[in-house]
Amino acid sequence: MKEDQYILAIETSCDETAVAIVRNETELVTNIVASQIESHKRFGGVVPEIASRHHIEQMTITLEEALEDAGMTLDDMDAIAVTEGPGLVGALLVGVNAAKSIAFAKQKPLVGVHHIAGHIYANRLEKEFEFPLLSLVVSGGHTELVLMREHGSFEIIGETRDDAAGEAYDKVARTLKLPYPGGPQIDRLAQEGEETIDFPRAWLEDGSYDFSFSGLKSAVINRLHKAKQRDEHLKPEDVAASFQASVVDVLSTKALRAAEEYGVKQMIVAGGVAANKGLRAALQEKFEGSETELLIPPLHLCTDNAAMIAAAGAVAYNQGHRAGWDLNANPGLDLELFGGRKK
Amino acid sequence: MNVLAIDTSNYVMGVAVIRDGAVAGEYVTNIKKNHSIRLMPAIDQVMKETSMMPSDLDRIAVAHGPGSYTGVRIGLTTAKTMAWSLGIPVVGVSSLEAVARQGAFFQGYVCPFFDARRGLVYTGLYRSDMTIEKDETNVLMEDWLHQLKELDEPVLLLSQDIAVHEEKIVEILGDQAVLPKAPYHYARPAIIASVAEEKEPGPLHDLVPNYLRIPEAEAKWLEQQEK
Numbered sequence: 040m041k042e043d044q045y046i047l048a049i050e051t052s053c054d055e056t057a058v059a060i061v062r063n064e065t066e067l068v069t070n071i072v073a074s075q076i077e078s079h080k081r082f083g084g085v086v087p088e089i090a091s092r093h094h095i096e097q098m099t100i101t102l103e104e105a106l107e108d109a110g111m112t113l114d115d116m117d118a119i120a121v122t123e124g125p126g127l128v129g130a131l132l133v134g135v136n137a138a139k140s141i142a143f144a145k146q147k148p149l150v151g152v153h154h155i156a157g158h159i160y161a162n163r164l165e166k167e168f169e170f171p172l173l174s175l176v177v178s179g180g181h182t183e184l185v186l187m188r189e190h191g192s193f194e195i196i197g198e199t200r201d202d203a204a205g206e207a208y209d210k211v212a213r214t215l216k217l218p219y220p221g222g223p224q225i226d227r228l229a230q231e232g233e234e235t236i237d238f239p240r241a242w243l244e245d246g247s248y249d250f251s252f253s254g255l256k257s258a259v260i261n262r263l264h265k266a267k268q269r270d271e272h273l274k275p276e277d278v279a280a281s282f283q284a285s286v287v288d289v290l291s292t293k294a295l296r297a298a299e300e301y302g303v304k305q306m307i308v309a310g311g312v313a314a315n316k317g318l319r320a321a322l323q324e325k326f327e328g329s330e331t332e333l334l335i336p337p338l339h340l341c342t343d344n345a346a347m348i349a350a351a352g353a354v355a356y357n358q359g360h361r362a363g364w365d366l367n368a369n370p371g372l373d374l375e376l377f378g379g380r381k382k
Numbered sequence: 383m384n385v386l387a388i389d390t391s392n393y394v395m396g397v398a399v400i401r402d403g404a405v406a407g408e409y410v411t412n413i414k415k416n417h418s419i420r421l422m423p424a425i426d427q428v429m430k431e432t433s434m435m436p437s438d439l440d441r442i443a444v445a446h447g448p449g450s451y452t453g454v455r456i457g458l459t460t461a462k463t464m465a466w467s468l469g470i471p472v473v474g475v476s477s478l479e480a481v482a483r484q485g486a487f488f489q490g491y492v493c494p495f496f497d498a499r500r501g502l503v504y505t506g507l508y509r510s511d512m513t514i515e516k517d518e519t520n521v522l523m524e525d526w527l528h529q530l531k532e533l534d535e536p537v538l539l540l541s542q543d544i545a546v547h548e549e550k551i552v553e554i555l556g557d558q559a560v561l562p563k564a565p566y567h568y569a570r571p572a573i574i575a576s577v578a579e580e581k582e583p584g585p586l587h588d589l590v591p592n593y594l595r596i597p598e599a600e601a602k603w604l605e606q607q608e609k
């Protein structure tokens with residue numbers, strides 16, 4: 040009988056210090072996330088230096104909590120996986136050096152993981168992949184459509200040309216003077232409002248799967264500005280609903296069109312914005328009756344966590360990928376090159 | 383006692399292995415190259431050359447700052463996580479004290495410092511028995527030098543950044559200042575290990591960098607609160 044395989048993973052690319060253990064590529068054993076959100080709130084966004092300071096304070100505590108929760112020791116692990124990029128360099132460095140230290144101390148194999156590959160693989164902890172599949176990745180730093188023809192291979196067929204969807208959410212939220220983090224606040228307001236303003240939708244040129252949200256963001260800011268000058272009262276709920284309608288319309292329409300063109304078996308939604316209720320509802324509606332199965336992970340797997348890094352890391356490990364002791368944080372790590380790297 | 387010492391708090395990257403109290407290996411570079419890429423390969427090499435396995439270690443010593451924020455974190459993350467993985471204690475040693483120890487036999491005061499830009503330095507003042515005379519601080523070099531002047535005793539100044547401040551040092555301290563040659567200005571990891579051997583280790587999770595400075599964003603935020 041084949042023995043169980045355990046991967047311990049670390050994720051520190053932004054403001055969560057996270058450690059997880061995954062068994063046999065797809066079974067979640069433990070998933071510990073120490074969030075710093077309270078500490079960054081007063082600054083209205085993540086301050087990189089402060090994030091890095093929290094990571095080093097939390098790292099060994101979080102590691103210990105994960106092992107205790109799993110009732111396991113480092114000796115039980117087959118390999119150590121870690122997010123090598125993209126992300127905040129100072130934050131990534133804590134995770135990367137912690138992972139290298141465990142691997143060296145216990146003489147275990149080390150695997151570097153792309154953060155977005157992780158977001159996509161979060162879904163595999165819920166349901167087995169069927170190829171080809173497409174993933175709509177939406178987060179504070181990313182908006183892209185990623186085609187996977189097999190494990191470990193990533194082809195970006197569309198991406199944002201300016202702001203990421205999450206970035207647009209944050210900027211609009213700031214204009215509406217909503218507390219940080221703004222995305223969930225807008226989603227909440229939008230549930231209570233109506234689409235009364237016809238904001239633009241950036242479809243870009245025919246057949247393109249790229250996105251653009253900076254025009255929409257400016258349109259919202261201009262509209263609010265104009266209302267203020269005219270002393271006209273715009274309900275924030277309606278502004279949020281109208282803005283969100285534009286974003287989710289473009290995202291879900293392009294996702295469905297891509298799914299049909301590439302004939303994919305699954306459409307996987309990944310990244311922090313996948314927690315957005317408006318987006319979930321729009322996608323569910325669009326994909327109803329489609330041949331493509333729509334998969335949206337549960338909330339705790341949408342936001343940054345290490346379980347997703349363990350899931351992606353396990354596949355990379357079983358495909359023979361190994362990082363050396365010179366593994367470094369790589370804030371600009373490229374997803375396609377990461378998938379095509381040499382073993 | 384077998385100790386691994388790590389220092390990446392400034393440009394100098396140092397790794398030392400102490401076996402049964404004797405220095406078995408030491409690796410030091412003083413170049414502007416990435417500590418995150420080079421530290422673990424250096425540890426691997428020194429351990430291999432000295433025929434030591436990670437499981438042979440009894441303690442890890444690390445320079446915990448002040449210095450480059452990122453550099454200090456690379457060393458500390460590595461030291462803490464290795465120690466935690468191996469179930470052994472980790473001991474933090476001041477990056478300034480590590481430099482000061484290079485002047486341990488000097489008759490007078492020893493002043494290690496690191497340039498902190500805009501006329502500021504991270505510094506502290508040690509007596510020749512390596513007890514502290516003036517606590518570590520982040521201060522304007524000019525103000526600090528005037529404080530040293532008042533002591534009216536010879537001061538050995540140790541710093542990689544001596545050139546940046548030499549003019550002011552000579553101007554204010556005159557003959558009181560003693561400036562040795564280049565090899566005395568950087569911390570040796572073996573010395574960090576030997577200081578750590580004598581210190582009582584604290585709880586592992588509590589070891590954090592000694593930045594000597596709050597982040598800029600926080601300073602601005604505090605300033606605004608006062609308005």
Ligand SMILES: [Zn+2]
Nearest residue numbers: 178310311343
């Ligand atoms: Zn993310």
